Each structure stands twice: as C-alpha cells, then as structure tokens.
Amino acid sequence: MVNIKPRDLSVRNLLIFLCFQLMIISCEKDVASLEGGDGTPAENIKIEYVVYKAGQTDNMPVSMIDLPYGETVELGINITRDNFPYTGYKSIVWGTSFPDVLEITPSDDKYRCTVKAKKSGRNSNIGVSVDTGNGIKSAACMVAVPVVPAEKVEIAVTDDIEVDENGNKSLKLDFGRDKAYQLQIAVEPDYSTDNKVEWKSSNPDVATIDKDGWITTYNKAGETVITAKHIPAVVSRFSRSGEEHEGETLMSITLTVVPTIDSDLTDGEHGGFENDGTEWKPD
Structure with a gap:
C-alpha cells in the first residue's frame, strides 16, 4: 500500500480541484461562444483582415485589395482583445455591399471567407460583424475589381x-x-x-x-x-x-x-x- 501523507493528499486534491474548475470554465466559455457570447463590450475587441495564400498568411493587416475579374482571394480575420486572441463571441457574420460584384463563401468556422470577383470596373466592401453578447463590432475591407478593357x-x-x-x-x-x-x-x-x-x-x-x-x-x-x-x-x-x-x-x-x-x-x-x-x- 502506498503511504500518502496528509499534506501530499491535500496538494493532490487541490490540483485535481483546480483542473476540474478550469475544465468547467473552458466548457462554459465554449458554450457562451456558441450561445450568448461572454459579454465582452464590443468596443473592447479589434478586428483585422488578412490575406491567405495557399492556406497561409503573413498576418499583415489589409484594408483594401485589388481582385481581377473572375479571380478569387481568401480573406481571414484576426479578432483580439488587449492584443490576445478573442474567442468569446456569440456569432460572426460576413456580407458584401454589392452581391452582383463580389460572391462570398464563408468557411465553416467563420474565420475565413472566399471572395470571387463577378463584375469588373466596380468596387465593393467586404464586411464582417462579431457579436460578443454585449454589442456588435464590425469592420470592412474594400475590394476593387479593375476595369477589363474592351477589345x-x-x-x-x-x-x-x-x-x-x-x-x-x-x-x-x-x-x-x-x-x-x-x-x-x-x-x-x-x-x-x-x-x-x-x-x-x-x-x-x-x-x-x-x-x-x-x-x-x-x-x-x-x-x-x-x-x-x-x-x-x-x-x-x-x-x-x-x-x-x-x-x-x-x-x-x-x-x-x-x-x-x-x-x-x-x-x-x-x-x-x-x-x-x-x-x-x-x-
């Protein structure tokens, strides 16, 4: 039989208790993200757009891009609070100001969106809104589709x-x-x-x-x-x-x-x- 000192037992129980509490907090946070958000004031979070190439990004923020007619680009967003990644949101919604100019297809996790240029010679905004359960924070990225010269x-x-x-x-x-x-x-x-x-x-x-x-x-x-x-x-x-x-x-x-x-x-x-x-x- 293993001899366990009372002090060792107390420390062990404390560690188990702390781990259990952390699991509960983590689960509650995941549920909050899916259901009602964690209540962070929306003005306290920051949204930045980044461009993905071959599934990779250099994390350089962008606010406007050129996209030739018929081509696609994968945009992503970084959501932070106090310079740390923020995941306590309720929902993420993507949109575009001119659906006849740009076609958008958000990814399953909503952190990325594939954008296709459908009409040349026009500009359109890509917009994303993040609901924290205590307000909505939005950000936009301008996408310009250059004119295709007539032959x-x-x-x-x-x-x-x-x-x-x-x-x-x-x-x-x-x-x-x-x-x-x-x-x-x-x-x-x-x-x-x-x-x-x-x-x-x-x-x-x-x-x-x-x-x-x-x-x-x-x-x-x-x-x-x-x-x-x-x-x-x-x-x-x-x-x-x-x-x-x-x-x-x-x-x-x-x-x-x-x-x-x-x-x-x-x-x-x-x-x-x-x-x-x-x-x-x-x-």
Whole structure:
C-alpha cells in the first residue's frame, strides 16, 4: 500500500480541484461562444483582415485589395482583445455591399471567407460583424475589381437594324415619337464594363439622341447619322468607373425618319392624303 501523507493528499486534491474548475470554465466559455457570447463590450475587441495564400498568411493587416475579374482571394480575420486572441463571441457574420460584384463563401468556422470577383470596373466592401453578447463590432475591407478593357466596341445589331454587305448599319423610325428607340452598345469580351460612349445626331431637327441611347424623332421626315464615340476607361484603382480620356468616333448608324400612316392621313405636306372631313363608310 502506498503511504500518502496528509499534506501530499491535500496538494493532490487541490490540483485535481483546480483542473476540474478550469475544465468547467473552458466548457462554459465554449458554450457562451456558441450561445450568448461572454459579454465582452464590443468596443473592447479589434478586428483585422488578412490575406491567405495557399492556406497561409503573413498576418499583415489589409484594408483594401485589388481582385481581377473572375479571380478569387481568401480573406481571414484576426479578432483580439488587449492584443490576445478573442474567442468569446456569440456569432460572426460576413456580407458584401454589392452581391452582383463580389460572391462570398464563408468557411465553416467563420474565420475565413472566399471572395470571387463577378463584375469588373466596380468596387465593393467586404464586411464582417462579431457579436460578443454585449454589442456588435464590425469592420470592412474594400475590394476593387479593375476595369477589363474592351477589345471591340460596336452598336449592337437588333432585328430592327439592317446591315448591308459593307457592314453599314441603318434604322428606320416613325416621326413624332418621344424615346422612339434605344440604341445599345455591344462589347467584347462581354464581361467588360468599358462601354461608355457619347452619342450625337448629325441632324437634330430630324432626331436627337440622349446619353443613354434613346432616340426622339420630330415632325419632320429625313435622314440623320447617329454616331457613338467610345470613351475608353483607364484602369484606376478604387474607382467605380475609372478615369476617362478622349476617345474616337468608332461607329455610326444611318437613321431614316418617315411619317407614320396616321400622319399621312392628316398631313398632306408629306405626300399623303389630306383629311378634308369626309366620312368614309363601307359599301
């Protein structure tokens, strides 16, 4: 039989008791993290973003990054309190200000998030909120998706637009119509947002066109040439549309404005029938 001194027994029991208490505290902390948080005031914690590469990070804090269209990046967060890791949170929630620009997929433990660029030439914030059970602390990281330069820009061809053997485009519209037709721009690659143009009509008495490509025709038949001058976007970091510089007239379409049938019946000036008030009845 092992002879145990009373003092040794007391110390042993004390150690067992302390270990048991530490286990209880640890379990309570884990439960608090999952259920209600540990009650730390939210303003006492700090959140920093870091970038992971091949599953590793240098722990250098970032507040903004460039992310080319179609590519992904893995962002992580370090949560600290008094410069020590903090795990007593209730929940971690990720989000983005423009879901059409960035697609986010948080990891199971919520400490990381995979971000994919879905739209070029736009910026969007990645945000994360940590609930401690005594307030919510949030932090954001700006992600800029640079403009993808257009390799080809042209006036989009629709069923209403005719194209001859030389590639010349033409369109015929009735006169006297407000916003009678909207011309569109087609770019290649199709995911490029480098599609800004300046529209101009050579004969505004016949038809005008606004900045969005809407054509308005007036009570005058005739022809006008609609031109579109492409304004190339300069790839600029953290800018929604990028800087711009002088472009060139790259495309045009000939618009012919003709009277409508109803107008012919009421306006003899254009070679139609004058309406002299005669009532026409079927035989």
